[in-house]
Amino acid sequence: MTNLNSLFLSQAYKDCWDDYNRSLKLRSFPRWDYVILTASNEQQAEGFRKQIADRQNFLPRGTKFVAIPDRDGRRVGSGGATLEVLRYLHEQEESFDSLRVLVIHSGGDSKRVPQYSALGKLFSPVPHELPNGRSSTLFDEFMICMSSVPSRIREGMVLLSGDVLLLFNPLQIDYNNVGAAAISFKENVETGKNHGVYLNGPDGN
Secondary structure (H helix, E strand, O other): OOOHHHHHHHHHHHHHHOOOHHHHHHHOOOOEEEEEEEOHHHHHHHHHHHHHOOOHHHHOOOOOOEEEOOOOHOHHHHHHHHHHHHHHHHHOOOOOOOOEEEEEEEOOOOOOOHOOOOOOOOOOEEEEOOOOOOEHHHHHHHHHHOOOHHHHHOOOOEEOOOOOOOOOOOOOOOOOOOOOOOOOOOOOHHHHHOOOOOOOOOOOO
């Protein structure tokens, strides 16, 4: 079963890489309208902007990349940061209709790996060389693995935690005609107890 899972994820990554390249080259390919990174303060947000600027040749040109700090540098958590994102989008856009927005919450202090505290974990390196020969970071892996998702949703906002390495097949998700949805992964109890957990209610929700 492990070999089957490995083959499945390997193919999923290849498919995402192909879609990532299409998002760079094909104007008609579905892509994010916004990719928004939340930061703990203005200094961290500025660091994010510099990292994004360094990657401008490797990011879809039709996507707006934005870094938004917690207001006045006061920590507001993921919920407060999401509200700041909504406020920003309301100021930029007349309507949320047809917008596809990817939000990566990345304002953590990275206390367990302090060498990455300035930029958080989002731009920390991962031991993986990309198919084009570049060294990779969590951010680069997010851009690849999430490049297939815009074609699966008509409009809406997807929220991610910026301190995990995601790898899944986007063909497994379907947001159409759904008001809100959450993507979860099956794990054993020992792993799950240290992370966010979903519980099924009696009605199956």
